[in-house]
Amino acid sequence: MNQELKTKIAESLKSYLSAHGMSQNKFCEQTGINVAYVSALCNGEHKVGDTPIASKYYTIISEKIGISIAKEFWKPVVTVQLQRVLATLEEAQEYGYTNIIIGETGSGKTYATDLFCASHPLDVYKVTVSQQDTIGDLIDKVLEKIKVPSSKSRSKRINDIVKHMRNLKHQGYKPMLIFDEAEYMKQPSLCAMKEFYDNLNGVCSIVMIGTNQLLRSIDKLRKKNTDGIPQLYRRIKFGIRELSPIDRSFKDFADLIQDKGVLQFVRTHCDNFGELHDVLVPALREADRLGENITENLVRTILNMPKL
Numbered sequence: 156m157n158q159e160l161k162t163k164i165a166e167s168l169k170s171y172l173s174a175h176g177m178s179q180n181k182f183c184e185q186t187g188i189n190v191a192y193v194s195a196l197c198n199g200e201h202k203v204g205d206t207p208i209a210s211k212y213y214t215i216i217s218e219k220i221g222i223s224i225a226k227e228f229w230k231p232v233v234t235v236q237l238q239r240v241l242a243t244l245e246e247a248q249e250y251g252y253t254n255i256i257i258g259e260t261g262s263g264k265t266y267a268t269d270l271f272c273a274s275h276p277l278d279v280y281k282v283t284v285s286q287q288d289t290i291g292d293l294i295d296k297v298l299e300k301i302k303v304p305s306s307k308s309r310s311k312r313i314n315d316i317v318k319h320m321r322n323l324k325h326q327g328y329k330p331m332l333i334f335d336e337a338e339y340m341k342q343p344s345l346c347a348m349k350e351f352y353d354n355l356n357g358v359c360s361i362v363m364i365g366t367n368q369l370l371r372s373i374d375k376l377r378k379k380n381t382d383g384i385p386q387l388y389r390r391i392k393f394g395i396r397e398l399s400p401i402d403r404s405f406k407d408f409a410d411l412i413q414d415k416g417v418l419q420f421v422r423t424h425c426d427n428f429g430e431l432h433d434v435l436v437p438a439l440r441e442a443d444r445l446g447e448n449i450t451e452n453l454v455r456t457i458l459n460m461p462k463l
Contacts, residue, residue: 156213156224158201161201161210161213162201164196164213164216164224165196165201167220167222168182168193168197169196169197171220172197175276176277179193179197181277182219185219185302186215187215188215191203192208192212193216196208228436228439228440228443229411229435231266232411234263234402234428235399235402236258236262236398237263237266237270239399240258240263240267240398241267241270241271244268244331244333245271247331247360248275248279248329248331248360250357251355251356251360252360252394253352253356253360253361253391254363254391254394254395254396255337255363255365255369255370255391255395255396256362256364256365256396256398257365257367257369257370257397258364258397259398259401260366260429261401261427261428262398262401262427262428264365265336265364266428268281268335268364269281272333275331277328278323278328278329278330279330280301280332280333281300281333281334281335282297282300282332282333282334282335283335284334284335284337284338284339284340284344285339286339288339288344289343290309290341290346290347293340294312294316294347295312297316297332298315298316303316303319313347317355320332320358320359321355321359324359330358330360331359331360332355332361334362334363334364335364336364336365337363337364337365337369338368338369338372339365340363340365340369342381342382342383345372345376345384345387346383346384348363348387349390352390353390373387373388401426401427403422403425405421405422405425408435411435411439412435414448414449414450416451416452417449417450417451419451420455435449437457438453451463
């Protein structure tokens, strides 16, 4: 990493802290970087004493503040799905709503959510739900995000989360909990969402993001009158927001797909924006390396498919 890039990262770090009203200590708490390094960089220095700050810390900082240290081949495309996710998150945070965002796999839900989280580093916390997560695992993930030590009692851990969010609210923040890939939530975790709602309504917004598998799971449990689920459904029924179907003509990506052959290829083989990304980015990177324009045959070569 050259000195010019290091200087750019240091200057961007200082601007980032100022723009978000974030202290150096808070930034270090979120990133795990020694505060002496951040202090030095904010003062325009690249050493602590006689020891140069290692490149790995510049990399961590650049990832946190959104500064690319490599050439980018994929930039945000303002799809209707991205607009709807951002609008829903903004409204939820502003008014402390509880919402469920439902969209197809590969519709850009996580991508849009990460953009939102990056612009609200002090009071928005995103947890990704795993298929293997128990309710205890999920609560621990939240505690880890908010930097609150875990305790043995589940009810105590939930109370600690509630207390932390209320403290943030009292300090003038607008706390938000986001649970991505929420279709993997099991019944105990869904019941925990009801408990969060009851304790945090109007204080901390709660947003679950997933595919329609989440709605099917809730509906199935509700019809069985499973403990806690009818009560949860009553609370979130009018907070469900379903995203528009994916436009598989990919017209919003015209700036990335200028070759007609490539356009026809992705329309034939890609079912969503995630797959589009997985096809285009390696091809665009290779085209850039070769100093050529991206073509269908180049895409086919990279994907180990027969050329035309």
